[in-house]
Amino acid sequence: xxxxxxxxxxxxxxxxxxxxxxxxxxxxxxxxxxxxxxxxxxxxxxxxxxxxxxxxxxxxxxxxxxxxxxxxxxxxxxxxxxxxxxxxxxxxxxxxxxxxxxxxxxxxxxxxxxxxxxxxxxxxxxxxxxxxxxxxxxxxxxxxxxxxxxxxxxxxxxxxxxxxxxxxxxxxxxxxxxxxxxxxxxxxxxxxxxxxxxxxxxxxxxxxxxxxxxxxxxxxxxxxxxxxxxxxx
Amino acid sequence: xxxxxxxxxxxxxxxxxxxxxxxxxxxxxxxxxxxxxxxxxxxxxxxxxxxxxxxxxxxxxxxxxxxxxxxxxxxxxxxxxxxxxxxxxxxxxxxxxxxxxxxxxxxxxxxxxxxxxxxxxxxxxxxxxxxxxxxxxxxxxxxxxxxxxxxxxxxxxxxxxxxxxxxxxxxxxxxxxxxxxxxxxxxxxxxxxxxxxxxxxxxxxxxxxxxxxxxxxxxxxxxxxxxxxxxxxxxxxx
Numbered sequence: 001x002x003x004x005x006x007x008x009x010x011x012x013x014x015x016x017x018x019x020x021x022x023x024x025x026x027x028x029x030x031x032x033x034x035x036x037x038x039x040x041x042x043x044x045x046x047x048x049x050x051x052x053x054x055x056x057x058x059x060x061x062x063x064x065x066x067x068x069x070x071x072x073x074x075x076x077x078x079x080x081x082x083x084x085x086x087x088x089x090x091x092x093x094x095x096x097x098x099x100x101x102x103x104x105x106x107x108x109x110x111x112x113x114x115x116x117x118x119x120x121x122x123x124x125x126x127x128x129x130x131x132x133x134x135x136x137x138x139x140x141x142x143x144x145x146x147x148x149x150x151x152x153x154x155x156x157x158x159x160x161x162x163x164x165x166x167x168x169x170x171x172x173x174x175x176x177x178x179x180x181x182x183x184x185x186x187x188x189x190x191x192x193x194x195x196x197x198x199x200x201x202x203x204x205x206x207x208x209x210x211x212x213x214x215x216x217x218x219x220x221x222x223x224x225x226x227x228x229x230x231x232x233x
Numbered sequence: 234x235x236x237x238x239x240x241x242x243x244x245x246x247x248x249x250x251x252x253x254x255x256x257x258x259x260x261x262x263x264x265x266x267x268x269x270x271x272x273x274x275x276x277x278x279x280x281x282x283x284x285x286x287x288x289x290x291x292x293x294x295x296x297x298x299x300x301x302x303x304x305x306x307x308x309x310x311x312x313x314x315x316x317x318x319x320x321x322x323x324x325x326x327x328x329x330x331x332x333x334x335x336x337x338x339x340x341x342x343x344x345x346x347x348x349x350x351x352x353x354x355x356x357x358x359x360x361x362x363x364x365x366x367x368x369x370x371x372x373x374x375x376x377x378x379x380x381x382x383x384x385x386x387x388x389x390x391x392x393x394x395x396x397x398x399x400x401x402x403x404x405x406x407x408x409x410x411x412x413x414x415x416x417x418x419x420x421x422x423x424x425x426x427x428x429x430x431x432x433x434x435x436x437x438x439x440x441x442x443x444x445x446x447x448x449x450x451x452x453x454x455x456x457x458x459x460x461x462x463x464x465x466x467x468x469x470x471x
Contacts, residue, residue: 027286027323028309029302080364088362100363103285104327104370111324124331125369127404143404172303172320173286179322207322
């Protein structure tokens with residue numbers, strides 16, 4: 001029998017290795033798997049590479065992971081925010097490596113990893129400093145830059161509901177990076193608010209099929225309603 | 234210097250941009266000033282707003298107390314969803330830009346070159362923490378990239394330049410620049426005037442900007458021409 005339901009966050013997180021690359025879903029207040037990030041802090045893996053759109057807000061979640069000194073490198077598109085002080089301090093002190101990636105390249109490089117693409121050429125960033133010294137090529141009259149996939153050892157994502165096969169649906173803009181990160185990691189752990197019986201999710205509406213998911217953990221809805229974030233201005 | 238003209242207010246500038254958005258367009262409005270454009274869309278013009286975090290058919294801010302923090306825009310502010318709206322993941326959202334499906338994006342800028350190079354993500358200041366977000370994907374992906382900005386900096390330097398001194402976001406990607414004083418087209422041959430606020434001549438603008446500005450195709454018709462929805466072009470953004 002297939003049963004991907006983990007009884008606790010701790011059990012779902014066990015065995016994550018030092019030096020792992022961790023894909024963490026979420027954008028703004030939506031879709032951040034805060035319980036799993038807290039679980040990762042408790043689990044204790046160090047020297048991590050973290051992939052997220054941002055680099056932590058306030059003092060909780062990803063910011064707390066950074067503050068605990070567990071992260072060696074962060075790959076993201078938008079680290080600088082009004083309340084990204086933990087990242088800012090570590091980055092300025094030279095204690096955290098940053099790979100800044102345009103948001104579309106970030107999403108597509110993750111998707112490419114999940115789809116088994118070796119690398120791809122894309123016009124985004126051509127002629128800018130973020131193209132670095134990567135190979136460029138003119139394709140059908142457009143200048144393109146070579147981009148490599150971003151593979152994860154682990155993906156931590158937040159969904160709305162799931163079943164024991166690992167099928168997932170999301171809620172509104174909380175979907176964001178979840179589906180592509182789920183594809184791109186060796187091991188994908190998702191939180192859900194509702195665990196439902198097999199067959200209860202409309203097969204036409206399943207967003208992430210269970211093949212991409214290894215563990216699901218049920219979490220309380222209220223605890224993540226606002227993601228622990230400041231209200232947007 | 235005598236001022237015989239009135240700069241456009243932020244709302245007037247937003248209304249000027251909105252005037253050129255055609256019925257049925259799929260539009261991404263950048264964070265900050267461009268979001269004002271949504272308040273000025275002409276009646277009868279149905280526009281689908283795209284937000285890069287995975288929304289088409291984005292609606293206005295919710296009533297106080299009705300915020301849902303799973304439903305936010307790219308600026309991380311609570312929004313609503315219109316009937317017909319859809320959610321999708323980030324790779325699909327950026328495929329909408331990168332694949333050339335988005336009709337128009339309106340962005341702010343630090344500098345734009347006469348031929349449409351854009352600098353809007355970094356001032357390159359030493360010690361500054363860089364952040365790019367979706368700026369580079371939007372700039373080169375939309376069928377038309379329009380910039381909305383003040384023409385001059387606080388120090389009265391032109392933000393329209395021969396060559397950007399700030400780090401580039403994209404090359405030759407901006408088609409139009411809407412400013413508080415005038416509207417310009419960026420072409421492979423340089424700037425062309427589309428319209429200017431009343432009382433401000435092309436020659437005066439040239440002195441301000443320090444660059445040649447080709448006259449509008451038919452000056453007397455400029456405002457009417459500017460209303461022509463060039464965004465109806467469905468070719469590539471280049």
